[in-house]
Amino acid sequence: MLDIKLIRDNPDMVRQAFKNRGETISIDEILKLDEKHRELIHEMESLRARRNEVSKEIGKMKEKPPELMADMRKIGDQISALEAESNNIESALKDLLLRIPNIPHADVPVGKDSSDNPTIRTWGGKKQFSFKALPHWELGERLNIIDFERGVKLSGTRFYVLKGMGALLQRALIMFMLDLHIREHGYTEIYPPFMVKRECLVGSSNLPKFADNLYHDAEEDYWFVPTAEVPLTNMHRDEILSAEQLPIYYVAHTACFRREKMAAGKDTRGIKRGHQFDKVELYKFTTAETSMQELESLLAAAEDVCRKLELPYRVIQLCTGDIGFASVKSYDIEMWAPGCEEWLEVSSCSNCWDFQARRANIRYRPDSKSKPQYVHTLNGSGLALPRVVIALMENYQREDGSIAVPDVLKPYMRADMITKP
């Protein structure tokens, strides 16, 4: 959520930022409602001030004058009417504010869509094979480690079953990633609920605008997390942190649930895009001063996973037209998958500035004499599991259809190779 004062004082700057994003929503309605709202507040306040004063006097009187009390009753009715109007305007204003995106940082390149995203760096060139590299769905079926048919039998399209060494591979990757971030990058492991309250989704910016990508249990009003970012954001909702607590680094492994109803027929083969997938998520709460450098170190932690797994990847910066709703600056990490011959997005690292903090009311006190300020929040995958599994299977495949295990995973898998049982 943007600060209404920022919009009020710099409407043209906000308009330009939205234009760069390709965002069509207008702020005129917001400005209009804000002005009306402040008018009403002014009216209500002077009436309340009067009532407070007179009521205090009535309290001191022995004889309660009925005509004065009748006057105050009238004022009370006026206040109620204004209150009702003000509340309506306020909730309309709030709803609009919750639906407008963050303002991209000044150093984010202006662009229309993903084709305008600059590549920041590429690591580990595309591996050359002396044979035809197979896509992971073929490798998975031959090795009997991914069972697509039974996934569909259990849950329908876009579900799959990992089996035997396939399940072990994913589990090994999760363990490896968590251990790496905990031991070498200073993160604290969190195991959060996978179902959360509505207000958590508002805090993280998934609601109200992106409800159609979420699974929801209407009976209990539980929402299934589309990413661990949601519970992690809300860990400190409605809290005032002390400066010494910052920065806070959290890492969480969760399942993620997404409807993904938009791209029917696209990405249907393999395990690239499903309604349920596992992810290791990195999350930071920082001060305003340090968030930009914290974004770089968050990205570095995610890249470290790719490097230690020795999987080729590139880092892309998202342009204004492609950047996420809540983000002021984002990098994507894409791994090369030689079998399906595409770059797979395995991480998206974002600085959300105070956008989520404002929604979730997460603040800190810079020192004991200062007013509370909003923290900055950052998130990034470290990494998304199924796509790392794809990249790993396809990059480490051998001509005989077996898959070599990367050195860092050998202790977790207690095996050097994934072969047909």
Add this chain to the structure above:
RNA sequence: GGAGAGGUGACCGAGUGGUUCAUGGUGCCGCUCUCGAAAAGCGGUCUCGCCUUUGGUGAGCGUGGGUUCGAAUCCCACCCUCUCCGCCA
């Protein structure tokens, strides 16, 4: 799911209609004292909004309504926590 108890500021904890602009304590900040520290004493210390901003004003005591000139306090609904019972991986 049933019964009972309870939700007050960073924390503890008073407060059952009007000197409560939320008592008191802890913590925190400043000052005094001291070579310094501790202790002690004095003062300060919740959050958010609006305005014509050395200041003024409003709101907030789990949440939302209601009663009243006036509500932390009375009424209604809901949420949450704790204890016991039931169920259960």
